[in-house]
Every structure is written in C-alpha cells, then in structure tokens.
Amino acid sequence: MIVFIDDKKINTKGGTILEIAKKNKIDIPALCNHSDLKPGSSCRVCIVEVNKKLVPACSTQVCPGMKIITDSPKIRKVRKINLELLFSQHREECSDCVWNGECSLLELAEKYKVKINRFDDRKKDYPVYQFGNVIQFDSSKCIDCRNCVEVCHQQGVDFLEVKEKGSLFQVVPSKTKDCIYCGQCLIHCPAGAFEAVGEFEDIEKPLKQKNKVVVFQFAPALRSSIGEEFGMSYGSLVTGKIVAGLKKLGVDKIFDTCVGADFTTSSEALEVVERIKKNKNLPVLTSCCPSWVKFLEQRYPKLIPNISTTRSPQVILGSLIKTYWAKENNIDPKNIYSVSIMPCIAKKFEIIRPENNVFGLQPVDCVLTTREFARLLMKHKIDLKKLKSAKMDNMFSDPSGAGVIYGATGGVMESAFRTAYEKLTNTKLKNVEFKQVRGMQGVKEAEVKVCNKVRKIAVINGLGLAKEFLNTKKLKDYTCIEVMACPGGCIGGGGQPVPTDAEIREKRALTLYAVDKKKKIRKAHENPIVKKIYKEYLTDKLAHEVLHTSYSKKGRGSVKKL
Amino acid sequence: MNILSELKKYQLLGRSGSCFPTAVKWEIVRKAKGKKYIICNCSEGEPKNYKDKYILENYPEVVVEGIKTALKFFNNSSAFIYLKKEYYNQFSSKLRKLTKGLDIKIVKKKGGYLGGEETVICQALEDKRLEPRVKPPYPVQSGLFECPTLINNAETFYCIGRISKGEYKKTRFYTITGDIKNKGVFELPEKYTVKQILKKTNNYPDFDFFVQSGGGAMGEILLPKELNKKVQGIGCIVVFNSKTDPFALMKQWSQFFLAENCDKCTPCREGIYRIDKMLDSKKLDKQTLNDLFLVLKETSLCPLGANAYRPFETLIKKIIK
Numbered sequence: 001m002i003v004f005i006d007d008k009k010i011n012t013k014g015g016t017i018l019e020i021a022k023k024n025k026i027d028i029p030a031l032c033n034h035s036d037l038k039p040g041s042s043c044r045v046c047i048v049e050v051n052k053k054l055v056p057a058c059s060t061q062v063c064p065g066m067k068i069i070t071d072s073p074k075i076r077k078v079r080k081i082n083l084e085l086l087f088s089q090h091r092e093e094c095s096d097c098v099w100n101g102e103c104s105l106l107e108l109a110e111k112y113k114v115k116i117n118r119f120d121d122r123k124k125d126y127p128v129y130q131f132g133n134v135i136q137f138d139s140s141k142c143i144d145c146r147n148c149v150e151v152c153h154q155q156g157v158d159f160l161e162v163k164e165k166g167s168l169f170q171v172v173p174s175k176t177k178d179c180i181y182c183g184q185c186l187i188h189c190p191a192g193a194f195e196a197v198g199e200f201e202d203i204e205k206p207l208k209q210k211n212k213v214v215v216f217q218f219a220p221a222l223r224s225s226i227g228e229e230f231g232m233s234y235g236s237l238v239t240g241k242i243v244a245g246l247k248k249l250g251v252d253k254i255f256d257t258c259v260g261a262d263f264t265t266s267s268e269a270l271e272v273v274e275r276i277k278k279n280k281n282l283p284v285l286t287s288c289c290p291s292w293v294k295f296l297e298q299r300y301p302k303l304i305p306n307i308s309t310t311r312s313p314q315v316i317l318g319s320l321i322k323t324y325w326a327k328e329n330n331i332d333p334k335n336i337y338s339v340s341i342m343p344c345i346a347k348k349f350e351i352i353r354p355e356n357n358v359f360g361l362q363p364v365d366c367v368l369t370t371r372e373f374a375r376l377l378m379k380h381k382i383d384l385k386k387l388k389s390a391k392m393d394n395m396f397s398d399p400s401g402a403g404v405i406y407g408a409t410g411g412v413m414e415s416a417f418r419t420a421y422e423k424l425t426n427t428k429l430k431n432v433e434f435k436q437v438r439g440m441q442g443v444k445e446a447e448v449k450v451c452n453k454v455r456k457i458a459v460i461n462g463l464g465l466a467k468e469f470l471n472t473k474k475l476k477d478y479t480c481i482e483v484m485a486c487p488g489g490c491i492g493g494g495g496q497p498v499p500t501d502a503e504i505r506e507k508r509a510l511t512l513y514a515v516d517k518k519k520k521i522r523k524a525h526e527n528p529i530v531k532k533i534y535k536e537y538l539t540d541k542l543a544h545e546v547l548h549t550s551y552s553k554k555g556r557g558s559v560k561k562l
Numbered sequence: 563m564n565i566l567s568e569l570k571k572y573q574l575l576g577r578s579g580s581c582f583p584t585a586v587k588w589e590i591v592r593k594a595k596g597k598k599y600i601i602c603n604c605s606e607g608e609p610k611n612y613k614d615k616y617i618l619e620n621y622p623e624v625v626v627e628g629i630k631t632a633l634k635f636f637n638n639s640s641a642f643i644y645l646k647k648e649y650y651n652q653f654s655s656k657l658r659k660l661t662k663g664l665d666i667k668i669v670k671k672k673g674g675y676l677g678g679e680e681t682v683i684c685q686a687l688e689d690k691r692l693e694p695r696v697k698p699p700y701p702v703q704s705g706l707f708e709c710p711t712l713i714n715n716a717e718t719f720y721c722i723g724r725i726s727k728g729e730y731k732k733t734r735f736y737t738i739t740g741d742i743k744n745k746g747v748f749e750l751p752e753k754y755t756v757k758q759i760l761k762k763t764n765n766y767p768d769f770d771f772f773v774q775s776g777g778g779a780m781g782e783i784l785l786p787k788e789l790n791k792k793v794q795g796i797g798c799i800v801v802f803n804s805k806t807d808p809f810a811l812m813k814q815w816s817q818f819f820l821a822e823n824c825d826k827c828t829p830c831r832e833g834i835y836r837i838d839k840m841l842d843s844k845k846l847d848k849q850t851l852n853d854l855f856l857v858l859k860e861t862s863l864c865p866l867g868a869n870a871y872r873p874f875e876t877l878i879k880k881i882i883k
Contacts, residue, residue: 041696044828044861054860059696074860081857085832119836144831162691167817168835169825 001064006071017057017068018046028070029079029108031086032145033058034188035501036487037154042145043190044082045108047075054078080112088119090191091140096200097192098371098498104190105143126170131159131179132557133197134348135186141193142171148185148194155184155485156467157295178298178556181346182291182463182485183494196345196369196495203376206366207249212337215253216246217317217396220261221343221407221490222370224511228497228504229374230385235507237515240389242341247390248382254392257340258399260317261406261415264288265524266534267310267547268412269419272480276424276455281305283478286412288312290350291485293551295463300470301553309548311363313406314340314347315356317396318363319546324537325395333359339366341373343407343493346485349557355549369495395529401432401516402524408509409461409489410437410444413482417448417457418523424450432522438513440488440506443469455479462487565635566592568725577717577734578603579777579795580865584722587712590702591636594710600632600641601687601706604649604716605671605678609818610778611798613735614716616747618645618653621720624727626660628719631726632712633665641666644683675822679864680705680713682824693824694864736793738765740773740801756799757789770804772881779818780869783876795869808881812874813841819870829857830867837874846878 003010005017005026012020016039021028032043039059046057049069062068069075086105094100109116126140137160149171152160159179163172173179186194198205206214227236239256246254272284287293287308296303311319318340322333340347344367350356351364368376377384391397402415414434421429436446437459444459456478460466463485475481486492488505491512521527538546569585576582591598602625606614617625629641643657643666650670657668671677673692681695684706705711714722717735724730734752739745742765750759756775760766774781776795784791793799802811816838825831833854840846855871862868 039696040826041863042827044857044863047861056861061698077853078857078861081853082828082861085828085836085857088832088836119832122832122835144825144828146826162693167820168831 001062003062003064003066003068005068012062014062017048017050017055017060017062020062021057021068021070026070028057029104029111030058031104031108031190032143032147034147034190035503036188037147037150040146040150043086043143045079045086047078047082049075076112079108080114083108083112083114084116084118086143087114087116088121089123090143091121091124091138092116093138093141093192096195098186098195098199099190099192102498103192128562129173130197130558130560130562131173132181132349133352134181134345135179135183135194136197136562137171137173137185137194139170139172139193141191143191143193144169144171145190146171147188147190151184151188154464155180155182155462156464157182160185173559179559180291180295180463180485181349181494183345184486186345186494187492187496187498187500196372197348199369199372200375203368203372203379206337206339206368207376209337212335213253213331214251214337214339215255215321216251216339216341217255217257217260217314217321218242218341218373219257219314219343219407219490220404220411220512221493221496221508222341222373223404223515224407224508225343225491225496226370226374227384229371230383232385234504235511237511238384239515240391241384241387243392244387244390245377245382245384248387249376249380253394255317255321255394255396256392256399256403257313257317258403258406259396259527259529260313260315260320261403262400262524262527262530263316263320263533263547264310264313264406265402265412265415265419266530267316267543268308269416269423269525271308271310272416272420273423276479283475284308284480286416286480286482287549288406288412289484290344290346292463292466292483294346294349294554294557295467295485297551297554298556303470303475304551304553306475307551309550311356311547311549312350313403314342314367315350315363315549316547318351319358320396320533322358322361322363323542323546324533328395333361337366338362338364339368340364341368341370343370343490343496344486345369345494347495353549355551358546371495371497374497398527398529400524400527401519401522403527404515404519405512407490407512408438409440409484409487410459410482411489411512412484413437413457413459413480415524416480419525421448421450422523422525429523437482440502440509457481460484461489563726563728565631565722565726569722572721572725572730572732574718574721574725576715577721577796578715579608579780581794584714584718587702587714588635591710591712594703596638597707597709598636598639599706599709599711600629600636600639601680601683601711601713602629602641602643602716602719603678603680603683603713605644605646605683606649606716607646607675607678607822608777608779608796608798609814610739610800611737611796613737613747613797615649616735616737617716617720618649618657622653622656622660624723625716625719626657626666627723627726628721629661629666630664631722632714632719636712639665642687643668644671644687645669646671646678675818676824676866679866683713684711693826696863734797737796737798738763738801739778739798741771741803741806742767742801753792755790756784756793759793759799760789760801765801767801767803772802772804774800774802774873779815780866780872782872783880785880808877809841809844812877813838815873816841819866823866823870824864827861827863827867829854830862830870833858833867834870846882851878
C-alpha cells in the first residue's frame, strides 16, 4: 500500500506508523517504545497527526492512502508538555545512570526546549529497592511506562507489579514472587530507574586490591558488544582491545571465560553421555544461566535432579584459577582476587552461591558488567576504540570455537553436542555446525540421530518461553534442553550496553559465530588445555570439587528498601 | 424483523456515554467469523449517575430481551451481564431467573470506575491485569479471548429489547440530581433539551444556578442561557446553586479522576495530578492549565483522560472567569 509521511510517498506492506517511519529514516521521537514489547503507548511522546487528529505513532497501524504529519507547531507543543510531565516524575541523577550519553529523555528535552523543572519532582521521596545483591530499582526515576512490568511478565517471572498506593499506581516488587535477576527490566527501562548493585560506585574496587594477585576473566558475549559503548558499530569484534584495555589499567593476568566454557562443555557432555547410558535424570537441563537455575530452584524444585551439575564457565574458570593455576604459579589462592567481566548481572549472585565455593573460597570475588567495565575504562580515559589489540599469553587464553559461541542462544547446546556426539559415537563429526539451534527464534527444536536412536533436543531463548515449555511439553521426550533467561542468550544479558534490541542482539551473535568459523579447534574437548588439565590434574575427587556444583530448593531472595 | 435495519432506522446510539452508532458495532461483529461474545455492561461508575440501576430495578426483562435478540442475531455467541458489585448483590438472583436456560453468565465487576471500560472488562473476564488495552484492535474486532465482542450498555440493550418488541419510543433515561427537589431517573424523549427536561420534571430552579450536563464527573458546565441543547454522555444532569464553592467542586472531580484513572498514559496520570495539586494551592495558573487541558484532550490513551479536562475547562471559563 501507499502511505504519505510528511508528503513523502512510501510503499509499504503495513505496520505501525512508527515502524514505517523508522524504516524510511523519518524521525519520530519514541520514548517508551521498545521493539521487544507490544506497544504500551503510555508516554504519548510519539504523537503524530492523521486526519487532523493526534494519534500515537507506536500503536497506530497505517492504512492505504494514510497521510501522516510528523511535525507541526501543535505536535511539538504536545510533545513538549508531555515531556515536561514525564520529567516531573523523574528525578535526574545523570552522572550515575546506565543511559549516560545515550539518554533519550535528555536528548528530547533539548530538541523540544523542555523546561525539565517546570513541575516539582513528585517522586522525590519514592524509595529505592534492592533485590538480592544484584539489582537496585530507584522508583524516584520511574516514568511509569511499565516496560519493566511488561518484560518481567514476558519473562514469566511477574516479580514487578503495578500497585495502587493512595490514588496513584506505582511499580513495586511483589510480596510473594521473586526476582530471578535477569535484568531485562534494566535493559527495557528508558529512564534508568534500574541498575546493577555497585553500578557505578564500586567499579574501582578490583583495582584497589593491594597485596593481592588480581586476575580478570571476560565472557564470550563481551567481545562483540562492548565496542558499542565507545561508539563502534553493533557487533564489532574487540577481543584484543579488551585485553589491551585491561593491560592499560595495569592488569596483567587476563583470562578468557571462553576457555572456562570449554571445560563446562567437556564436563556437561560427559554428564549427558552418562545420563543417556544410565537413562537417568533426562532431559539434562543446562545450568550456565544463573537466572534459569534460580527460577528452577524456586519454582520447579522437582526438576533439580535434571539440572546439569557442571559449573558455569565463569565459576569453572574461577575455580581452576584458585586451584590449578594457583598451584602451578605457587600462589596462595587466598591471595588471589578474581574478577570477571560479564554481560550479566545475575552472575553477581552466582558467585556468592556457597555451592559454588572451591575449597571454601569464592571462585570469583567480583563481577563487573559490560557497562561497568566500559565505565571503568572511561574513568581512566581509555578509549577502547583507539586501542591496538593485545594478546593474552597464559594457559587460559586460547578457547575453541565452541567456547566462543556460548554467548549466543543455542551456543551451549551446539558446543555440548559437538563433544557429546563424538563421545557417544566414537566418531569424528564432519560438520560441526549445528544450524538448527542457531538464530533468534524463541524455541528451537531438533532431532539428532545418535547410535541409532533419534534424540530430541530443545533450545529455549527467553525464560518466559521456558516456563511455557515446562508447563506444556512432555519433558521426558527430550534428551537435552538449553535455556537462557535473556532473549538472544548472554549477548542480550542484563549487564550489556543499552540500547539492546532484536536487531542489535542478532549482530552481536553473528560476530561470535564468525569467530568460531575461523577457529582451527572448534570442539571444546580438543582444546589442549582442557585435555592437559583433565589428564594431569582432575582426579575424580578434584573434578567433583572444581567442575561440579549442587542445587536445592530455595525460598525467596531478599527484597529491601534502602 | 431485521433488527439491524431497525437499529439503523432509529439511528440508535450507544448509551454508555460514547454515543457510538449501535448498528455499526453490530454489523462488524456479524461479519466476523467464529466464536462471538456479547457483553451487557452494567458497571455504571460515574458519580451521581444511576440510570442503569434504575433500569435493572424496573425493566430487567427488557434488558434480557435485548440480550436475547443479540444472541439470536449472532450465531455461535455467548453473553455476559457484567454488573458492578452493588448491582450484582441486588439484581443477580433476579437476572439469573430471567436468563434461565440461556447462554448468559452473570458476572461481578472487578476494579473501580475504569473496570467498566470495555477493554478492561475483557481483561477482567480473562482474569488478567485490570488495565485498558491499546486500541485498535477494538473489541468488535478482537475482544474477549481475542474473539469479536459486542459490548453494549444496559440501557442500549433496553432499547434493543424495546425495538425487538416494536415498543421503542425514542426515549432515554436521564438522571437528575443536585440542588433540586425532585431527584431521580426519568424516561423522556431523547430529543429533549436540558431545559425541557428540567421543566418537565419540575426541577427548573428558581434561584441562580448552573448545571453539569453529561455526567457527574465528565459532564460540561452549562449556564442557564445554554440549556437549549441535548444532554451529552450518559444523560446525567446535576444542578448547582450558584453559591457552590467552585474549588470544592473541582476538587471533588480531580479526586475522582485521580482515584479512578489507570495512570497508564502521561497526560492523564500526571496532568490530573497537577490539576489536583493546583486546586490545593487555589492559585490557578491559566497557561499551565491550558497546556494540561490540551494534552489531556488530544493525547490521552482512553476516553476518560480525553474527556476529563472538560468540566474543569468549562467551569473555570464560565464560573470562575
């Protein structure tokens, strides 16, 4: 059909005014709209004119011949007033905000000459809530768009709710349900009302560890996303630049979490093989995603025996650092301060799970998110974009391709499959690429013929879909199920740069697959360091301590008002 | 009898306050395929208005007749009578008797004033969060359980009941209240002006007065010289003695809207909050008020916000000046 936007003739198959304007590079300011969510149409800033009536562009579908005006004195006026009203409920705290530099509110304020203090802040006395040791929600910044409530619902969690207090509705944490710390609220909040605990007050902590050996590891997803914080294009690969940045900060013990992932894969594949042989505790449920694990422990304790007991990549690498690496380098593990940079905020919770301790020590002492690490570099005036790539040179610096794709949905399954297939069949895989489980679809299912038996596997991209899957499917039919709580997997995690949306996630993921494709070694169990440590170090007892963890039925985490 | 052409002939407009042509809704739902739902909305929530209650009390059989007509007209359809709590307690047993053997469920309303908004009713019947859905799709396209859904007010079904029996006399129900003696609900010709209604019911004041016409919260303020027009909205007329404190009156409205709106869209949530605060200070800043009225009227998500500005604007303009 043909529509006209500001007299520009546009041929389109349909969609909302906002979508079509975007595709045609026509600017309509949109604040609460996020492509992951159904239009809530609440902020009323994307107002345009159709047939002399003002309508929101985000939720108005075009029809043939529609004439849309995106700018006029009246349109500008109502946008300005609505922005002033939005500012009247948003306490500004810009220097410490996850949107710093990318804030749509401020950008629009400037464009529409908004008096941001035209009305006094009605929420100045609203509380800050803290969920566990992971998320802070400063309700005095909330602009009531309810994206957080919507995405929390989409995640199947329903922890954030709208409750009427006095005569006004507020977003509040549930009194009965629990947060799983995925951080999708943070990613989808246009007002910066959510942040990780410590973001950004505590980012210098790792550099202030006097008398300790400070080691850093960084996750697969980081290498295709952190460039965005420095103005690089989506999906830019910056592995070497991350290393160079860390070196500039004075860190010289730099490890790649992807190597941890190779250990996770090897161990998890063995678990799969063993459970298939014993036909016990199938399907195996992946355990790399701490939000998913927390969700199961609280809401589906019956499935605890099915969760893989293998530690997640950051925890496994942290454990190896404080055992094998410490021993090899004659360092007292108590003197190691182990830091990991993660695309995830739930990883802050994962490291304090006592079940993850190794010989009584936390395997990782501090987690920085992608955003936090970027801010740390900026504070030290290090521009990642301008850095020359540097190399890591130690035992945990060279991952297989399988370890790298861990950052994307389906990556864990594909990696585990490459290894488990070979272990089960005693043959070499000719084609290691397992494309059925790649991509951004919600639920990916595949059938694999292993030793004359067809086995069903499923990869679930997003926790809400996982909940639906658990409630509706016959789990017994499956051998292995991968779940990542965040859409797109870790590359869409709660610790990642904002904005994050479907298009951006896809670019970040493709970069990881490109890295894998170029690698000579693409199977975790063929990584020399994995082979070496399994052979030389990991006796049964040690393997249990270093590679495995345990789970149990859990109650709610803490929710407090600060 | 072809009910649709009758609805067109009488140009019946919905009696919920929106005055939407009933025949248009019926036609859209009829053309849709698959399961259809019919909802009789008796959630009357605007202050000072109780004409649906009056109808349920006096003519429940006519309302049920209207719903029966709809059930017959739309194949593969089921109906609900959606009653606000007080009406549910009073009328549900009687309605159950009248609807025995019919595919009509009697349901108690959830939530407050906004619980009567048509998409919120769908949310409530689906056991979902009580907040309005973004339109389109309109309920006639995709309403309850994503099926085409006809939602008409109790009085609209009363009219349909009358039409189907050939007894419709182009009347409507007016609630008349305020500083008058003869308060109540009156069935009078729909073409009557406010003045005619007040005179006919013996309520035309002999003191200085103004009226709020249309609804006890959303109605517009009219001066005695402006009464030669029909009543808008839900057909409610409130008469005020000129000595009425306009600030106290506006505060009543702002408190009502503040309590009953859903706080979803910016202009209604924040705009009404600011009007309410301004009334406390008793200092009316005309520029700010005009800005707030503009965004309420032009950019609100639902009719509540889009109409909430009207009583304030007309009272300030005509009474406070």
